[in-house]
Amino acid sequence: MTTKLDLRAELSVTKRKMDCTGVAAIAEWICDRPKQIPRLVELLWDDNVAVSNRAADVLERITREPSPALQRAVEALSGELIGLLEEARAAKLRWNLALTIPRLTLKGPECFRVAATLTGWLDGESSVVKTSALHGLADLARKEPSLITGVVDSLRMAERSGTPAMRARSRILLKELDSNRKKRQNRSSIHMFG
Structure with a gap:
């Protein structure tokens, strides 16, 4: 994956083209770039449900064993994530947030x-x-x-x-x-x- 990336475009790839290896590749890319976390979290509210679901999947993957810098970047947005948890309706978004948010320092x-x-x-x-x-x-x-x-x-x-x-x-x-x-x-x- 290149250094410059349109995260939304990558996450909006049709389901047929976006398998779990695509999500894994995006997660790996983000892990090396904690400054991209705000953009990833912003995409959790995207109007395209597929984009928000994939963004949630990436977020869940990167919080499994995050680097300290990645953990700090995600925790800086914990208030927004908790707010989204309460309003989430899509099943995939819910289950990824249910696994992700308890990993944060609360x-x-x-x-x-x-x-x-x-x-x-x-x-x-x-x-x-x-x-x-x-x-x-x-x-x-x-x-x-x-x-x-x-x-x-x-x-x-x-x-x-x-x-x-x-x-x-x-x-x-x-x-x-x-x-x-x-x-x-x-x-x-x-x-x-x-």
Whole structure:
């Protein structure tokens, strides 16, 4: 990919031409150019749903293991991303934001705001959105311990009565949360005189 790129034009390539390798290539290009993050985030509001969905896909990919500069660039726009999370309607945009936003450094009130939105999505129709919302809620609970009880309840309900994907993801997330809880307990049970 060239150094100069019309990001919107690249993201608006028809579905037939834009496969996951195209999105991966754009994500790789952006990773080397954190200054492009504002433009990428701006495209999440594009009138062309395909462009906004692909921009969300790229954003999700680059936040999996971001460089410090990339993380700072995305976090500088966390307020805008949280606002979009609350107004998002397209399923692909929702599920990518559900995975992306909990990866950011969020303050307590922001965690609660995001958790409320993701919890509301559990009543939606899209299995992928609901599964991603569960994943996002678990990620938030790891950051904000006061969310853990409600998140575990949601995961247990999904484990019993969710779609097959929700049941499988819930089992995995419950094991991870339990493992994290046990590690915290072990660290806190180490005493100086014991």
